[in-house]
Amino acid sequence: MIQPIPGGGGSAPSGPVTLPPGLPSLEELERLDPAELDELLGLKPKYDMPPGARRSMEQVGLLDASEGGMPVGSVGRQPVSLVRASLNGLKTPMISRWGHILVRRALVSRLETPAGMAPAEFAGLRAKALNSMGEFEAARGIAQDIDVGNWNKTLADAAVNSFIATGDITGACPAVRFRGALRDDAQWRMLGSICNAFAGESASARSALIRMRNQNTAPAIDVLLAQRYAGAAGRGRSAVNLEWQGVEELNPWRYGLALALGAEIPGELTDDLGTYYQRVAARNPALSVVDRMGPAERAAREGIFSSRALIDLYGQFYAENGNEGTWGPLAAQLRNAYIATDPGERLAAIKAVWGNETPDYARLVLTAYAAARLPASQELAEDAGPLIASMLAAGLDKDALEWGEVVPEGSQGWAQLVLAQPSRSTPVGSGDVDAFIDDDTSSGQRKSAFLVAGLAGLGRLENGAVNSYSQSLGLELGRQTRWSRMVSRAGELRNQPLVSFLVGVGMQGEGWDRMTPRHLFYIVRALNNAGLASEARMIAAEAVARG
Incomplete structure (x- = not known):
């Protein structure tokens, strides 16, 4: 026996049906991709984590006070305008290597947000400052310490810049897919297509990028790089040829994606890399050790690289190339600075690495630990000034102070030691x-x-x-x-x-x-x-x- 529908009465509805205002037509709905349809119907999530897994923004940063970070509550009660102005003032690298190291430590410390400032803004300004210093990995870490559901445009911009610089292109996907309204520019849309491809929507991603290229929404090479990257997530049905002809300059997008893809960049664009690209190249594992040597010296000079990191890179070069190429003789001399049995021979090797009477500061950073192994003696006192500078470049002040009884008062070495002493009576x-x-x-x-x-x-x-x-x-x-x-x-x-x-x-x-x-x-x-x-x-x- 078939039961009637409760309340149905068996009669058809009477009168016109009223649709919500602004509802797309059936044809328009058919053209929407799943993400656009979810957003239209209010089904698109705003967070990439369930409520129980979301993180507090009471304190933001990577380095706790117990790990060498600065006191957590230091700026909590400071004027917002002062904190904002000081962070906005960090626009270029520091003059001083040690100044860079200090500011980096402050920027990555786990800190409370100043009262009256949004945590996302505080994190975004810090990440932006780290990017300007060439500390792209640290900037990425600051951004990823906040759930993307809480990001604002400042933080999104800084995060995307760090993702591109580090070659972590898909690191931007949580923000692009869950907070798509944060930006509406060509780069953001290209990232959206890349992320859609890696989410299994290869066909729609490919179509969107082809439309962007046909409509000249972005320069052709930028879209081609995005197509090549998105294609890595698909089934490889079509190849993408990178057409560099007519490209007159690099930009962060082109350089970052080309390195991530392992694509060759024409030599005329890389012969004289600017400072930004050198800082990116110094740490990029996609480049050969030969291509990283010059940029790594800049990174060491500025404070991005430690002395040990630069020494390790030279060691890697020597293990792979021996005495060959431009850097081979330097790597061999650095090796001699450690293994030679006679202190005079080790000093000669150190001076060969320096190259001249006024060595580049990066070379002083490079020889810091070799200099610290030399005995403080009158026989070597003539070179005490640069040796002390080399040791202090890596913070080896205890080793440097052993030369206190050797250097004459009023000399270059003496001047550095009277400043480096922990205390004076x-x-x-x-x-x-x-x-x-x-x-x-x-x-x-x-x-x-x-x-x-x-x-x-x-x-x-x-x-x-x-x-x-x-x-x-x-x-x-x-x-x-x-x-x-x-x-x-x-x-x-x-x-x-x-x-x-x-x-x-x-x-x-x-x-x-x-x-x-x-x-x-x-x-x-x-x-x-x-x-x-x-x-x-x-x-x-x-x-x-x-x-």
């Missing part, structure tokens, strides 16, 4: 400083100015001597600016992250000719007051070595 004598000034042949006596500024910042000169040298060398150490007042106050309050951000703002530039002794004085003093004496000492010593 008495001020530095004016006679020794005068001797250094008299022998200083640097441009505009910059080294002397940096020595006085560093000693004054560390409190190692009598007040009368500071005033006297400031006047005679034209240092104007007492003149204040808005920046100097802010960094000094942050130091007095021992706010380590904030003083580090402000120090980074004061060290923007490409060379030490851009650093004034007055800026160095306030930087060193603020760091010393904030409990960052080790960093203050290393920056001051580096200034004298490189000034």
